[in-house]
Amino acid sequence: MNPPDAQPVADLSKAPLPTPQTLRRRQSIPIQLSRFAVFNARIMRMVLKGDH
């Protein structure tokens, strides 16, 4: 029996956590700058080609 104020929170205990390498990549300015450029190029490609 759950207490009345118990909330049906999803169990995320099996969700994977980032590795230390991933955390380092997230804070690396050169990597993030190149990802930013690639991401924007991909979005621009989608915008230009996104048509019916």
Added chain:
Amino acid sequence: MAEVVILGAGVSGHTAALHLSRMLGSGHAITVVSPNSQWNWIPSNIWVGVGKMDKKQVVFPLEPIYRKKGIAFRQAKAVAIRPDGDGASDRGAVDIEYTGQGKAGQNERLRYDYLINATGPQLKFGMTPGLGPDGHSVSVCTADHAIEADAKLKDVIATLKAGTPQTLVVGMGHGTCTCEGAAFEYVFNVDHELREAGVRDLARLIYLTNEAALGDFGVDGMTFEEQGFQTSSELWTASLFRERGVEAILGAHVEKVEPGQVHYETLDGEHHVLDFDFAMLLPPFGGVPLSAFDKDGNDITSTMFAPSGFMRVDADYTVKPYEEWRGADWPTTYVSPSHPNVFAVGIAFAPPHQISRPRKSANGTVIAPSPPRTGMPSGVMGRTVAKPSRTASSTAHRRPRTRPRCPHGRRVRRLRRRRAAARLSGRDDDDARRPRLLALPDRTRPRRHPRRDRSGRPLGQIDAPPPVHLQGQGPTRLATHPGMTAVTTTSDPAPRRTR
């Protein structure tokens, strides 16, 4: 000379206006009607809502831009469409009511040859009692709403700094909301602000959503390829929530919001009450109130518009089960089926159905995310209807062909179109068009390694992956509710290629 009237100056309306001004050139009239004098880049309101951007950074005045582009601007709201004209003229007309430019409250009837309805959403806070800035929660739907949200967030942070624990809730204010992406982004902006202020440990941050699973985003989730493997948006988002300690309540329909309390129902039919100190809950959307009349003044609103208030276009509105939904159900030209010179784009057009699987709670309450129509597709729609083949410039400004026709040109173009369609059908949800692999007879089916055939087995038979605890962290402190389906790290079996 053609007259084009565009209702709305959001992403799709503004895009259509600028493309038309470029494509049509002089000799044609473009008029934009918008009740707001300023354009708001709505996706950046999530930054205004945490104080990282000012209002002036996300808005700009429309009139100077349109003056420069030779586009007429009426700061007014459209109230009625007369697509067949009226007693005075057979040309279509739209009735507008001014909201600014020194004419507030005055009415005018604009004639058009082509009409683009890009009126966007009506924020329906009223569908949930107590929801919204006039109720007991905040929103980031407009720049002003976001400023209010930021002020309340700062109050909560000040309380946290005084050592009092606080509960912050971010999410969807109704079971049929859309824009889950905005709430998702905002909850992590709030998490970042709390960490920067050094008070994250005292705050309980909860994401309350109508999505049945994390990463659904109203599109039934997404599949990505990363380092040679397919992974799901559910996995990515669950990872982020766990890493940042944000709790998630899924499949929730908010019933009402009271001061400091949100009442909601979950898919299992249970009703819950959640106490909060700060709640940013987005409202459901509907079409703006717009009536339609025929030439004799008879109301044809129900013909041109769906019951939700969105305009019907060239989509397939046949009611069919989720399993039969196809990408081809969605519109291609956004033209009204009853009037070939009327278009609806952005949020203003009526979607044929949801994208995410619709669900009902055990009590019959619909808890189904509506299809999102975000900035990029809205801009594409604006350009699509502005194309010369779709509106005025198709007949007025077609340049004469200077090169002789290639005898094989039509065949080549048809082949290209087929190849493009084949490529696209592999990426959208049109399962019927996907190339399917035929099952091999048992005697020729290769034996698979027991640990390598997991994606080929039914989902229920797949062993749960062992929990991964990196960086020395143990299991999360989040509790499982017996009525909720736990978020799993396995996605639907991917189509397997065999040789």
